[in-house]
Amino acid sequence: MGLTARPDSALSRVEYDPQSQDGWVTTRLDFLVNWGRANSLWPMPFGTACCAIEFMATAAADFDLARFGMERMSFSPRQADVLICAGRVPFKLAPIIRRIWQQMAQPKWSIAMGACASTGNMFDTYAVVQGIDTIIPVDVYVPGCPPRPEGLLYGIQMLQKKVMNERMSDRTIREEMEPDPTTQLYIPPPAIDEISEPFGNSINQTRSTP
Amino acid sequence: MATKTRTIEVELSTSGLDASGKPQRVPIVTNDGGTAIALEEPLAIEPDLDGEHMLLNLGPQHPATHGVLRLVLELDGETVVRCIPHIGYLHCGFEKTGEYRQYNQIIPWTDREDYLNAPGNNVAFALGAERLFGIDITERCTVLRVIACELSRMMSHLVWLGTTSIDIGAYTPFLWAFHQRELIYQLLESWTGARLTTSVTRVGGMMADIPDGWTGNLRKFLDGFIKVLDDVDVLLTRNAIWVGRTVGLGVMTPEEAVNYGLSGCMLRASGVSYDVRKDFPYLDYETYDFEVPVGVNGDVYDRYLVRMEEMRQSNRILYQALDRLPDGPINVDDARVILPTKKDATSGMESMIHHFKQVMEGPRPPVGEAYVAVESPRGEKGYYMVSDGSAKPVRWRIRPPSFVNLSAIPKMVEGHLLSDVIAINASIDVVLGEIDR
Amino acid sequence: MTDQPESFDIVSVGRALVDAAPPVTPRNVLHRGGDANPSADALKQQFGDAIIRSAVGWGETTVFVARAHVGEIIRWLHDDPAQQYDYLVDVTAVEYREAENPIEVVWHLRSLPYRRFLRIKTELKKGSPLEVDSVWGVYHGADWLERECYDMFGITFTGHPDLRRILMWEQYKEGYPLRKDFPLRGRFSRSEQLRQALAANPESRYSMEELTVAEAFTEIPDDMRRRLASGERTGE
Numbered sequence: 001m002g003l004t005a006r007p008d009s010a011l012s013r014v015e016y017d018p019q020s021q022d023g024w025v026t027t028r029l030d031f032l033v034n035w036g037r038a039n040s041l042w043p044m045p046f047g048t049a050c051c052a053i054e055f056m057a058t059a060a061a062d063f064d065l066a067r068f069g070m071e072r073m074s075f076s077p078r079q080a081d082v083l084i085c086a087g088r089v090p091f092k093l094a095p096i097i098r099r100i101w102q103q104m105a106q107p108k109w110s111i112a113m114g115a116c117a118s119t120g121n122m123f124d125t126y127a128v129v130q131g132i133d134t135i136i137p138v139d140v141y142v143p144g145c146p147p148r149p150e151g152l153l154y155g156i157q158m159l160q161k162k163v164m165n166e167r168m169s170d171r172t173i174r175e176e177m178e179p180d181p182t183t184q185l186y187i188p189p190p191a192i193d194e195i196s197e198p199f200g201n202s203i204n205q206t207r208s209t210p
Numbered sequence: 211m212a213t214k215t216r217t218i219e220v221e222l223s224t225s226g227l228d229a230s231g232k233p234q235r236v237p238i239v240t241n242d243g244g245t246a247i248a249l250e251e252p253l254a255i256e257p258d259l260d261g262e263h264m265l266l267n268l269g270p271q272h273p274a275t276h277g278v279l280r281l282v283l284e285l286d287g288e289t290v291v292r293c294i295p296h297i298g299y300l301h302c303g304f305e306k307t308g309e310y311r312q313y314n315q316i317i318p319w320t321d322r323e324d325y326l327n328a329p330g331n332n333v334a335f336a337l338g339a340e341r342l343f344g345i346d347i348t349e350r351c352t353v354l355r356v357i358a359c360e361l362s363r364m365m366s367h368l369v370w371l372g373t374t375s376i377d378i379g380a381y382t383p384f385l386w387a388f389h390q391r392e393l394i395y396q397l398l399e400s401w402t403g404a405r406l407t408t409s410v411t412r413v414g415g416m417m418a419d420i421p422d423g424w425t426g427n428l429r430k431f432l433d434g435f436i437k438v439l440d441d442v443d444v445l446l447t448r449n450a451i452w453v454g455r456t457v458g459l460g461v462m463t464p465e466e467a468v469n470y471g472l473s474g475c476m477l478r479a480s481g482v483s484y485d486v487r488k489d490f491p492y493l494d495y496e497t498y499d500f501e502v503p504v505g506v507n508g509d510v511y512d513r514y515l516v517r518m519e520e521m522r523q524s525n526r527i528l529y530q531a532l533d534r535l536p537d538g539p540i541n542v543d544d545a546r547v548i549l550p551t552k553k554d555a556t557s558g559m560e561s562m563i564h565h566f567k568q569v570m571e572g573p574r575p576p577v578g579e580a581y582v583a584v585e586s587p588r589g590e591k592g593y594y595m596v597s598d599g600s601a602k603p604v605r606w607r608i609r610p611p612s613f614v615n616l617s618a619i620p621k622m623v624e625g626h627l628l629s630d631v632i633a634i635n636a637s638i639d640v641v642l643g644e645i646d647r
Numbered sequence: 648m649t650d651q652p653e654s655f656d657i658v659s660v661g662r663a664l665v666d667a668a669p670p671v672t673p674r675n676v677l678h679r680g681g682d683a684n685p686s687a688d689a690l691k692q693q694f695g696d697a698i699i700r701s702a703v704g705w706g707e708t709t710v711f712v713a714r715a716h717v718g719e720i721i722r723w724l725h726d727d728p729a730q731q732y733d734y735l736v737d738v739t740a741v742e743y744r745e746a747e748n749p750i751e752v753v754w755h756l757r758s759l760p761y762r763r764f765l766r767i768k769t770e771l772k773k774g775s776p777l778e779v780d781s782v783w784g785v786y787h788g789a790d791w792l793e794r795e796c797y798d799m800f801g802i803t804f805t806g807h808p809d810l811r812r813i814l815m816w817e818q819y820k821e822g823y824p825l826r827k828d829f830p831l832r833g834r835f836s837r838s839e840q841l842r843q844a845l846a847a848n849p850e851s852r853y854s855m856e857e858l859t860v861a862e863a864f865t866e867i868p869d870d871m872r873r874r875l876a877s878g879e880r881t882g883e
Binding site: 297298301303305306307310341342344346466468469470471472482484488489490491492493494495496576578579580581583590592594596598600604605607609613614616617618621646647 | 669670671672673674675676678704705707709733734735736737739742743744753755759762764766787788789790791792795812813814815816824825829
């Protein structure tokens with residue numbers, strides 16, 4: 001069997017019993033399940049803008065997403081494990097991404113690819129959500145505008161690491177985050193206003209006349 | 211427009227060899243009206259049994275809509291009776307923000323608006339702003355901009371080729387096209403520092419000159435590129451599946467195409483040879499020797515042929531541009547728009563003040579307005595700018611070619627089968643970033 | 648390439664009717680003045696007082712026309728054999744920073760046979776209803792361009808078959824984004840904007856037009872049809 005952990009891995013150690021028959025292996029269930037999940041993350045590419053092009057470049061031959069067990073794009077959210085939000089998300093799209101996230105079955109993770117999905121980027125305008133973390137929980141943020149494929153691959157590896165560290169006994173990580181039924185927001189409005197605030201020089205950018 | 215009977219050699223999946231051992235030729239007859247009759251007679255539409263139509267929602271998150279387009283289709287069985295497109299799912303307020311930014315600050319926005327054609331948009335915007343300032347750019351800058359435009363045309367058509375072939379069921383061209391894109395990315399990255407969002411121009415010049423040895427690398431790429439196009443040609447052009455799924459679909463007659471305001475490959479596939487580079491030239495395009503491919507039938511297959519040929523013509527233009535690339539400055543000698551060199555700005559007081567004012571206040575064009583159009587991969591891309599004499603435009607309007615092209619999709623898909631909607635939509639080459647802005 | 652099908656013609660010349668000098672890249676374009684588009688004079692002759700003024704700036708001719716005559720003027724430009732403005736490039740509007748300036752509606756027209764470019768403008772005074780003729784009957788390409796102009800500026804194009812918001816959603820409450828009195832970040836706070844956006848059920852985004860599909864509409868109960876007609880959101 002090809003199931004071996006790296007010898008230096010602190011997470012787990014696969015032990016062979018020399019007395020047993022061939023083909024038996026002992027491992028921790030956590031390790032086995034996480035190993036399976038981390039290496040076959042089926043992505044749901046929620047590609048909207050420029051980042052989707054870089055996502056396609058990542059999936060193409062040169063960067064080859066198949067190395068991470070991710071070549072099976074799952075365009076149906078019901079069979080997907082990780083939502084990759086590649087591109088900017090305007091308010092008109094906000095209920096769509098929320099709906100897609102709710103349709104995904106647990107366990108599920110999400111990657112905010114690019115500056116727009118992470119923070120709204122330069123699109124500090126009337127139409128753009130200032131980071132998808134105000135709509136859905138995000139596991140990994142990949143900076144860049146757009147991120148290079150290497151950046152996305154690094155983000156995916158970080159997500160795999162995160163998956164490998166999950167414990168089945170911890171019920172809280174698989175709990176669905178329910179939005180407030182009246183406002184449909186899952187974090188309080190003042191917090192949304194606070195994280196959507198511009199910072200640095202950009203507060204001077206809303207003046208039309210010099 | 212004269213119509214001919216055209217015969218396409220189709221490689222059949224069964225042994226379709228005739229007596230002489232050549233591939234069987236399947237005639238595609240075009241009648242006098244110019245509409246192609248598909249390989250097989252289209253299925254007769256079943257009589258409407260009890261008038262039950264179905265509403266099918268396609269998108270906004272659907273892999274074949276190339277972004278976040280939403281089509282609501284009313285179906286009678288599998289036939290599309292009505293198609294209602296919904297857009298705006300990627301509306302980010304580009305035009306509004308343009309009123310709050312200086313001219314050079316808008317250039318990064320043009321990257322992200324039609325993200326498949328970033329260098330071309332940079333050039334288009336810079337040309338528009340230079341018209342407002344009354345600047346004529348230098349010789350070397352002109353040629354460098356032609357190189358940027360044509361490279362981005364190739365890049366854009368490659369994405370179109372890859373995604374469309376996936377939509378229609380061929381995966382290999384996607385991998386080949388994206389490998390070619392990676393090669394272009396490497397060239398652009400060594401020139402501009404970015405793969406996709408290049409911001410390569412500035413008002414009055416370029417962000418940077420090309421690095422040493424760049425032209426040699428570009429030549430090497432161009433030599434290999436044409437071979438890849440030939441390979442794709444072998445895979446697709448006479449492939450029975452490809453032909454069967456594209457011929458006779460989404461036909462637009464020349465009159466309709468002009469009336470609907472189509473441009474670019476969509477218009478030329480219908481037989482109207484309108485190309486901004488030829489009819490309203492910019493960047494000295496009239497001095498280059500290239501041809502504008504024009505289709506006959508205005509269907510999806512002709513759009514494919516036109517785009518493939520455009521890539522070959524871009525290749526030709528790039529060779530010519532490399533041959534004529536002159537030495538000299540890339541920026542105009544105009545203190546209104548061009549920053550002093552770093553050395554001057556850090557050593558001389560005058561230059562430092564100039565640099566400071568230039569960056570903080572921005573160059574101010576005189577009162578006026580200009581509409582400058584370029585031929586983007588999707589058609590006539592125009593920037594309309596109105597200046598009131600301040601450093602920020604009063605209005606920055608983008609004339610989005612694929613917005614207008616997409617508005618004809620109800621006309622094109624109605625009466626076709628549901629699976630053909632995907633092929634027709636792909637043939638428009640939509641970029642939602644540009645459509646919704 | 649020998650691989651190309653026989654019917655695939657490569658055409659290298661434009662579609663121009665006239666054997667004028669081949670077009671060249673414009674150089675040393677003048678800020679004011681220069682050669683005017685001959686259509687400006689023809690318009691003045693044909694329509695007289697309906698043409699308010701014309702100007703040439705940066706090599707482009709702008710003709711200001713009276714609001715009431717926009718429809719017939721553009722139709723004439725399209726139909727007249729000596730003009731043949733068969734291609735509508737763009738319909739948009741401009742609002743100036745000075746509040747007293749009127750809003751301008753701009754049509755960019757091209758004559759492909761004559762290789763001409765013409766800009767038609769009309770001024771809409773603020774305070775009066777922002778209404779202008781639709782050119783959809785002349786150019787079908789104007790459909791979405793006019794809808795976008797309506798969405799962004801609130802200008803009504805009379806005669807347009809289906810004038811509703813196109814980029815913003817139909818229940819968008821904040822106004823017309825490209826008007827100068829609209830702040831860049833919108834009128835509401837971010838949390839309020841997000842709340843309003845999320846409150847919309849994605850399934851409710853069917854227009855009335857779509858819900859009239861065939862006979863399905865007749866099966867909707869009467870009260871629901873009334874609610875739909877009164878603008879209530881559907882699907883909830």
